Structures are given as structure tokens and as C-alpha cells.
Amino acid sequence: MDVAFCSHVDDEYSVGLAALMRSLRQSNPHIAIPYIVCYSEVLSEASRRRIELEYPNIKYRTIASDLYQKCCFTKHRDWRMSPAFRYELFRVVDYEQLIYLDADMIIVGNIDELLAYRGDVAACSLPPGEGMEIKHLGGFNSGVLSLGKRVRTPEIWRKLMHVAEASPWSGNQTVLNLVLKDMYHELPSEFNVGSTRMTPEKLVSARIVHYVGKRKPWQSEEPFGVNQIRLAGQDMCDTLLRLWKKYAPEE
Numbered sequence: 001m002d003v004a005f006c007s008h009v010d011d012e013y014s015v016g017l018a019a020l021m022r023s024l025r026q027s028n029p030h031i032a033i034p035y036i037v038c039y040s041e042v043l044s045e046a047s048r049r050r051i052e053l054e055y056p057n058i059k060y061r062t063i064a065s066d067l068y069q070k071c072c073f074t075k076h077r078d079w080r081m082s083p084a085f086r087y088e089l090f091r092v093v094d095y096e097q098l099i100y101l102d103a104d105m106i107i108v109g110n111i112d113e114l115l116a117y118r119g120d121v122a123a124c125s126l127p128p129g130e131g132m133e134i135k136h137l138g139g140f141n142s143g144v145l146s147l148g149k150r151v152r153t154p155e156i157w158r159k160l161m162h163v164a165e166a167s168p169w170s171g172n173q174t175v176l177n178l179v180l181k182d183m184y185h186e187l188p189s190e191f192n193v194g195s196t197r198m199t200p201e202k203l204v205s206a207r208i209v210h211y212v213g214k215r216k217p218w219q220s221e222e223p224f225g226v227n228q229i230r231l232a233g234q235d236m237c238d239t240l241l242r243l244w245k246k247y248a249p250e251e
């Protein structure tokens with residue numbers, strides 16, 4: 001099977017990726033395809049050990065961060081890793097299909113359907129009202145992306161960079177949508193269920209839970225932001241934190 005997973009991490013997000021990998025192995029023990037872990041500049045030995053304990057087939061790749069210096073973003077969020085690094089996916093030419101997963105996710109159900117997809121772009125659609133600049137246009141959430149070989153080309157990469165450098169955007173999701181929205185295949189929503197509008201019903205049917213927002217579950221001093229707590233409720237946030245901790249790496 002010429003398919004690989006891919007995530008982008010720094011030393012902090014490696015904690016999220018370790019939990020994601022553990023949840024992947026527990027919910028889908030039959031899956032051991034290559035996992036490309038991308039980082040910019042350095043990834044510590046401790047981070048490497050943390051993820052290598054959780055997944056058997058890791059391949060490291062450095063991000064050519066210099067290429068993305070001219071991409072700027074609005075200040076609504078303090079991005080630790082540049083969101084522009086996501087465009088680097090379009091410079092990975094190996095593998096027929098590349099499945100990108102945000103490191104702030106937990107896999108709780110079978111994902112064979114996601115692995116079986118072959119085509120240009122597959123993603124879950126954005127819930128109505130979400131998506132910052134594209135909230136009135138609709139589009140896809142860029143946290144889970146299956147990208148075929150035909151879209152990982154210098155032409156598409158240049159198109160993304162052209163849009164990315166033209167204006168300060170809220171994140172990469174807007175840019176990816178502006179370039180790729182017309183060709184995307186919609187995955188069932190269970191493959192990327194955002195934490196902010198989580199309900200008990202959605203959680204039961206979810207295959208992938210996405211801890212969206214500024215705060216992350218491994219940031220123990222404040223694992224959820226006020227917006228998340230207001231929208232999902234304190235009880236649901238407690239449930240989501242317990243779920244994440246089931247897969248958290250031992251520190």
C-alpha cells in the first residue's frame with residue numbers, strides 16, 4: 001500500500017503526536033504504514049523517543065522553513081509552528097497518497113475508509129459559520145487531509161505560495177481552501193470532529209476527535225480556552241480531557 005501518514009511537530013507538539021499515535025495503534029492495530037514526521041530545524045532526542053515508543057514505522061523529514069518566511073498571518077493566535085509549513089506537504093513527492101493529520105487529534109474509531117481513499121484531495125467539510133475568512137463560502141477543515149500524488153506538484157505549491165504571500169491570513173486553512181476547494185472530496189464528518197461543538201452524540205460516532213483552538217489538552221495549566229468551554233460546556237471539556245489523557249505519554 002503506497003500510503004503514508006504525515007504530521008508536523010516541534011518539541012511541544014510531539015506530546016500531542018505521541019498521544020495521537022498511541023490512539024491510532026489502539027483503535028486500528030492493523031495499520032503500520034510509514035508515518036512521516038516533519039519538523040523545522042531541530043527535534044530533540046526526547047521528542048523522538050516519545051513518538052518512537054508509540055509507532056513502529058516513523059520517517060523524519062525536515063521542513064525547508066526558509067521558503068515560508070514571507071508568509072504572514074493575522075495576530076489572532078500565537079502560532080508556535082508557522083502555519084505555512086503545511087504547504088510543505090505539496091513538496092513531498094513520495095507515496096501515491098499522503099494522509100496529513102494534525103498532531104492535536106485522537107483516533108477513536110476505525111479509519112479504513114480514510115486509508116482507502118485515492119484521489120486528489122479528501123477532507124471533512126467545515127461546519128456552517130466556521131472558517132474565518134471563508135466562513136460564508138464553506139470549505140474543508142485542513143486538520144485531516146488526504147492528498148494524492150497529482151496535487152503534490154510544483155505548480156500547486158506555487159499557487160499556494162502566491163495566495164499565501166499576498167495577504168496576512170488567519171491560518172493555512174483559508175489558503176488551502178482558496179486553491180483546492182473546488183477539487184475536494186468530502187469525507188464523512190466523523191473523520192474530523194472538532195472539540196468546540198462536541199456533543200455526547202457526536203463523540204459516540206466520532207472516528208477522529210480534533211482538539212481545535214488556541215489551548216491544547218497537554219497544556220495542563222489551561223487545557224481549554226474560554227471559547228471552547230463556553231461552546232462545549234465544562235462537562236464536555238472534562239470528558240474530552242479524560243479521553244486525551246487515556247493516550248497521553250507518560251512523563
Ligand SMILES: [Mn+2]
Binds near residue numbers: 102104143211
Ligand atoms: Mn488542529
